Amino acid sequence: MPQLQLYDPTQPSGPTNKVGGYLTTDYLSGSDIALLASAQGVLKRMYRDCKYDRQRYISGTAVPTTEIIVFSIPKGQTGNVINSTATTFTKTDIDTNMAVANSLPRDEVLICQSVQVLLEFVGAIDTTVTTGEALNPTPTGTPPSVTNNMRCASFGATIALVIGSAVYEYGPLWQFPAGPYAKSGFAGAGISTTSTESFIQNGIGRARMSNPWHVIDAGRQFMLKLNWRDAWTPQTLFYLTFILDGVTLTAVQ
Secondary structure (H helix, E strand, O other), X not given: OOOOOOOOOOOOOEOOEOOOOOOOHHHOOHHHHHHHHHOOOOOEEEEEEEEEEEEEEOOOOOOOOOOEEEOOOOOOOEEEEOOEEEEEEEOOOOOEOOOEOOEOOOOEEEEEEEXXXXXXXXXXXXXXXXXXXXXXXXXXXXXXXXXXXXXXXXXXXXXXXXXXXXXXXXXXXXXOOOHHHOOOOEEOOOOEOOEOOEEEOOOOOOOOEEEEEEEEOOOOOEXXXXXXXXXXXXXXXXXXXXXXXXXXXXXXX
């Protein structure tokens, strides 16, 4: 049987070249297809991707200390404000791109190159996303210390990446900066509880890379486990977005 070779864009098509390089079967020759079939090969499309899941928290109510399973509520299903479970909303692609709870769709593989957490604190009333937001979104305090809230969040919780039954990444939130998705900056406007300082920051654009990378194949259960170590009370709205950043491979149709 001919030996399979890696994709080489400088070489013409043939039975020993470009077996894994084409993006659709339309460009495969008959000998390429026959070689794939004889080797029981599967053609995959590869592209930059991430899986994300966004959590919402209200002002003035303590965070729960019971374990929270991230990536467990796909798009189209009902989510809730984490520290106000009676406040519900339908999750859209603003909140998550998960299609299946804690697993990938059929014929999809994620090569997870980094685990990231985007922390967002809003000093004023948040009017950008209204569906399912806080029952009482007004910040508490005059003004609320958003910087202190950031410290409480980044040092007050741990996450663990679990694939199957094995834990691969573990630590407090500050160990998982938001990499290319990070924002940095302060802003202030008076001392009113509806218009105060705000702070959005988690990292300086450099993610903690997973070394080696983690391969999550279709059907294998995975999750992030979030645990708040202290029932601290945020003084303003905030959001956590959990990101598994890397490369996705899907079957070519």
